[in-house]
Amino acid sequence: MSPKIRNIGIIAHVDHGKTTLVDAIFKQAGTFRENQHMAERVMDSNDLEREKGITILSKVASVNYMGTKINIVDTPGHADFGGEVERVLSMVDGVLLVVDANEGPMPQTRFVLKKAFQNGLKPLVFVNKIDRENSRPAYAYDKTLDLFIDLGADEDALFFPVLYGSGAGGYARTKPEDADADMKLLFDAIVEHVPEPRVEKEGAFRLQVNNLDYSEYLGRMFGGKVLRGTVKVGDRVEMMREGLEKKSGFNVTKLWTYEGIQLKEVESVAAGEIAMLAGLDNVLISDTIALVDTSEPLPAIKVEPSTLSMNFYANNSPLSGKDGGKFLTIHKIRERVEKEEAVSVSIKIDKNTASDTVKVMARGELQLAILIETMRREGYEMQISRPQVILQRDENNQITEPNEAATLEVPEDGVGGVMEEMSRRKGDLLNMRTNDNGTTSLEYSIPTRGLIGFRSMFLTLTRGLGLIGSLFDGYKPYKGEISFRTQGSLISKDPGKLTRYAYEDVMERGTLFYPVGTDVYGGMIVGACSRDEDMIVNATKEKAANNIRSATSEQTSALDPHREFSLEQALSWLRDDELLEVTPKQLRFRKKILDHSERRVAERRSEVVV
Numbered sequence: 001m002s003p004k005i006r007n008i009g010i011i012a013h014v015d016h017g018k019t020t021l022v023d024a025i026f027k028q029a030g031t032f033r034e035n036q037h038m039a040e041r042v043m044d045s046n047d048l049e050r051e052k053g054i055t056i057l058s059k060v061a062s063v064n065y066m067g068t069k070i071n072i073v074d075t076p077g078h079a080d081f082g083g084e085v086e087r088v089l090s091m092v093d094g095v096l097l098v099v100d101a102n103e104g105p106m107p108q109t110r111f112v113l114k115k116a117f118q119n120g121l122k123p124l125v126f127v128n129k130i131d132r133e134n135s136r137p138a139y140a141y142d143k144t145l146d147l148f149i150d151l152g153a154d155e156d157a158l159f160f161p162v163l164y165g166s167g168a169g170g171y172a173r174t175k176p177e178d179a180d181a182d183m184k185l186l187f188d189a190i191v192e193h194v195p196e197p198r199v200e201k202e203g204a205f206r207l208q209v210n211n212l213d214y215s216e217y218l219g220r221m222f223g224g225k226v227l228r229g230t231v232k233v234g235d236r237v238e239m240m241r242e243g244l245e246k247k248s249g250f251n252v253t254k255l256w257t258y259e260g261i262q263l264k265e266v267e268s269v270a271a272g273e274i275a276m277l278a279g280l281d282n283v284l285i286s287d288t289i290a291l292v293d294t295s296e297p298l299p300a301i302k303v304e305p306s307t308l309s310m311n312f313y314a315n316n317s318p319l320s321g322k323d324g325g326k327f328l329t330i331h332k333i334r335e336r337v338e339k340e341e342a343v344s345v346s347i348k349i350d351k352n353t354a355s356d357t358v359k360v361m362a363r364g365e366l367q368l369a370i371l372i373e374t375m376r377r378e379g380y381e382m383q384i385s386r387p388q389v390i391l392q393r394d395e396n397n398q399i400t401e402p403n404e405a406a407t408l409e410v411p412e413d414g415v416g417g418v419m420e421e422m423s424r425r426k427g428d429l430l431n432m433r434t435n436d437n438g439t440t441s442l443e444y445s446i447p448t449r450g451l452i453g454f455r456s457m458f459l460t461l462t463r464g465l466g467l468i469g470s471l472f473d474g475y476k477p478y479k480g481e482i483s484f485r486t487q488g489s490l491i492s493k494d495p496g497k498l499t500r501y502a503y504e505d506v507m508e509r510g511t512l513f514y515p516v517g518t519d520v521y522g523g524m525i526v527g528a529c530s531r532d533e534d535m536i537v538n539a540t541k542e543k544a545a546n547n548i549r550s551a552t553s554e555q556t557s558a559l560d561p562h563r564e565f566s567l568e569q570a571l572s573w574l575r576d577d578e579l580l581e582v583t584p585k586q587l588r589f590r591k592k593i594l595d596h597s598e599r600r601v602a603e604r605r606s607e608v609v610v
Contacts, residue, residue, distance in 0.1 A: 453572020496540030523594025
């Protein structure tokens, strides 16, 4: 007889400890052998996830507890990956809402909880990190209750089960002051409060795809929760898609279920189980897989719209291919982004662009930056334009733009600087309050483009102590130009290496971006000008070799340090006439038109009003 099943999604704001809590669940359930090394944050298997300390891709794992199989789905907490949350909630039957005992619910908590309610899921609340200094479990509980009321939860949902504990410490309690224990109470709560899968045990097999993977040996792998019936290896099934008349028939060649964090090959899967299948290549999120002639396609999983777009070009700079890049052509770049589009619900490619351009639309700049960083690590070279918001027209033909509801928690000494910067970026202050811990909470309505590059600046303004979260808040009237940069570019005149002699000379005119000895080319941006104008500089100038010496000629001054950029900072620093050259080893800024005289002609033409 098949075991009882519980399917639960773990949801939370970014950095509230979901993935660490999953580690504790695995340890308690004995998923790993005593002698098996277990990495921290085992569900964050992607290198970028480990480096950034955030979950990017939702993942499935399972544990067995007292004869019940618990399938656990870890979801991203960052707003840019909301599409991942949307698709996960369609394959679980309950959610574990993790709330930080100090911070309480944050903006993304509101987003994920609202989605859970829309999917008819009842939350089990876990107040995490109660062992931390400054933890306020009672405050976190009260604020969570306020959030439930605010989101219109029914009376039954307001009596939600709540546990207090620590993922890092590996314990769960019914009251914060209880003695240390283990995770048994959490397992009991999941088995008791998460309902059995809402599926039809009898009838012809049906499944909606909300999980995609790819294997070099087997091709496309796809899966989700089996909604009806049973499927066996060798069964003849068909793929259907909403809005697509043609159905694709195929035989199921492989079947897997989750055991721990691994996939285990099985011969058959019954309703309620989360499974993966193989047998067909062209499968997308939301597709319906069912026995032949037994079903209609299920409605597509709805996700929030893309709000930003960015153009990818092949790298045609003079240094193209010099940094170990393996994939340089626009064809290879398009192929790779199409692969990403196939497995992501919120990345889309605009098909109506020129053949030398791949226009990618996504939910936010972090999502785009992670795609670019992943590609460069895989050996791709490309050039990227500045992120642009996707504008629309309303029924009165007025231009509208996407807006965000942003919530910021700021230390007292950073409030002035943050408010000034938000105002400059066209943010409207909606609410301001002082918190018990001495910080100030600010609520803003701000255009999405106003937040481009803001997060890294916010951390600087708050010395790394500030918290920020944002949610898509619909389309609102266009607010006019936002000035992102008050500095022009220092543009290299000639190709060569950046010399120390030139560095000393150029640093008086602004801040350089590269150390001495870096290869540069004509039209490459080597620094930021101290004034708001572009300046052409001789970055490869050598000291004149003559036999005349003076008392001061041999003196060397200390060089100002060059400015380092993260990928997100680099994307936000760009202007519309500039590109970011991304290679496996380097980020380089450049003008779109490298030739100085051609660039001047183009600038003059753009100034002429037709």
